[in-house]
Amino acid sequence: MNSDQFGQETMFCSLLPGDIVIEILLRLPIKSLSRFKSVSKPFCSLIKNPNFISKHYAKITQETLPHILIMGRHHKTLEVTLRLINSLTIHRDIITPPLHFHVPFGMTSEKTRIVGSANGLVCLNLNNHNGVAIVIWNPAIKKFKPVPKSPYVSTLGKLTITDLGFGHNPRNNDYMIVRLLNVATSRRKYEVEIYTLSTNSWRKITSDGRVLLVIRPFWKPMAPGMIVVKGVAYWVGVEVRNEEMCSVVVSLEMNSEELKFILPPIEHHGIVVDLREAITLRLFNLNESLALIYSTNLEKVDIWMNNGFDLWVLDDEIKSWSKKFKVEPIQGFLLESGFWENSKAMVAQERKEMCYDENGDYVYTKGETNLYLYDVIKGDFEIIENHELRAPFQGYSYLESLVDVNGGVGVTKEVDLSMFLEFDPLLF
Template sequence: MENLPEEVILEIHLRLPIKSLLRFRCVSKPWLSLISSPHFVDLHFQHSSLHTHRIFYFYSSETLFQISISRSQCIMGYCRGFLFLELDSDSQLVIWNPSTRVCKNIPPIPSQLSAFLYGFGYDSFTDDYLIVLALYNSNSSSVSGTEIHIFSVRTNSWKQLEGCFTFISPIDRPDPSTGSVAGSTLNGAIHWLALCAEAGQASSHAAIISLDLTEKSLREFVPLPGDFNYETCELKELGGCLSLIGTNNSNQIEIWMMREYGVESSWSMHMCLSLADELLAYYISPICFTKDGQVVAVCGTSLMKLDEKGEVAECSGHDLDGFDADGVVYAESLFCLRCGQEQSLEH
């Protein structure tokens, strides 16, 4: 390959899977320099994000797809190939790249309040990865007790966002082991489904709230679709769109998608699944669609594919009664955090 033009060598490397690239860093210093360069890493992600997506799924401390982790975890966000995890054993927050198997431990937040909204995203303006936590005083019913804290990987520090925030509680389905809700990151902002209240008023209303990662501003996003009204529901990013998932009175799962980001009139029902009888008693959480339109979802401690009739087309995992399974779809990446404090999560 040494006789090939540099642009041809670059194109060949861009088409290689990450597992091969990690091995090829040892071939020669020029290859190490190429594969490790920020320009190449960014180009490779742009290429792989269109073609190579993986499902990271685990049951308790056992990973069924990907690699083993010795500690139980909750997925609180994902972005550009990184997963944001909370390790159950000691509530340690980490950012982990499952492709390169390196992670960063996040220092404790300088607050005694309890976190109830989590988020993770990337600020392209400052080239920085950010963790966002909303916290509240569990001993107070005042909405003024809500705090927003943002952790910057670049500065390795927490900063409290100034302002008075009126949302009071999440209505999205919380993680069973933490009681907290992970936000959905899209278009440079993190989104949550929450009950909001004006200062001094007892009444509240359901809304999507968003935090712009560049401007560091929190606001109410577009209203929910008028026909969507469920006690148990989720807000997720599915198929590149903000999506609402809820179970209606007929035990059908409805998936609503915002086809045009930020446009209220673009809400439409994408799918209505009439579940098979054996699934009616369980909570099903979709994580992605397949190319042929089937739904990949977590149910209990199982990962399954559901066809358009709501019947199980394929199932992997343990049992439907558990609550400690989780799964996300992510694009592989070679990105590092450039903070000098990365380590192996398995150690």
């Protein structure tokens, strides 16, 4: 990329060649570049140019380790809250406390959750007394895109959202949301829809009824379900084979209209006695590859590390699984969300203390949740201090970017979403 791409108007100053100016700008943080948009039209044109944005983000990813965006409930107010954990390193001499990550959408329900994070964009599924709404948000440039309601929703009657996924499609440099919908009156009837940011519209994927969708348990609203890896959405479904209900991994390429089905790595682990058992096959993104963990805990759909587990990785070319590594048993720890730096997982340890008054009578139980990054290969723990959150948790990789949200709305402090979109009261 050079200054000639932007014509003569992009000659920024007479003292420095345009290429040099561009190289300087590529090294500046988002905050500075946002200010420079108001310096001149050539600067604004350059900083908004998709080629510059892509090159700037590529430089950030090369030079900056990923952050973790964590969502949970505040331990005192119980409000849904975001915290940002700064760059991860193997050994940190100074542990920086998590930063409060302001969300300007008035999140009031514990059902509100992160759908996904990609290239600096964060997709949120907002839930309050009005209903449900979806937004795509770039916190760095303070813009968000209200996602319109699907025109197909009303054709099915009473619906529930079983899962949502958000990701980047590198094949066409677009951002997409995949939504799974269940008809409340029948587990066998479902729909799959895709929203694309470039078109700002939904399209419906034809389904043959072969796979039943796994219903997200109401007691685990933040459990990771759908995973998007390199433009392909994956989730766990249930199908009937030889008169038995079996777990299967469903995949959908975001450029395609075709659902594909992948058997789990160990066949007998896929046999389903109850639909809840399918949710014990949990999917993760491991270094831009699909990873799978099988848990035998059926009571709360949590992955306790007391018994350890194997982590399998899918070769997306030949659609076969290989065992990546084995995690040794760790008593009292819960695998909460995701992997970072190839081998670090976010795990939680909940401690409860019974409190008594001066007469020795029981008053209440005080709970405290500690969050750690656990290196599943080395067995090392690194505590996440002062996060002020309690379970359930979500964690997603996040790095700032200049990526636009296709004519999004600017937002600085608080925004009334009812001005921009209509909450859907049917989708809970």
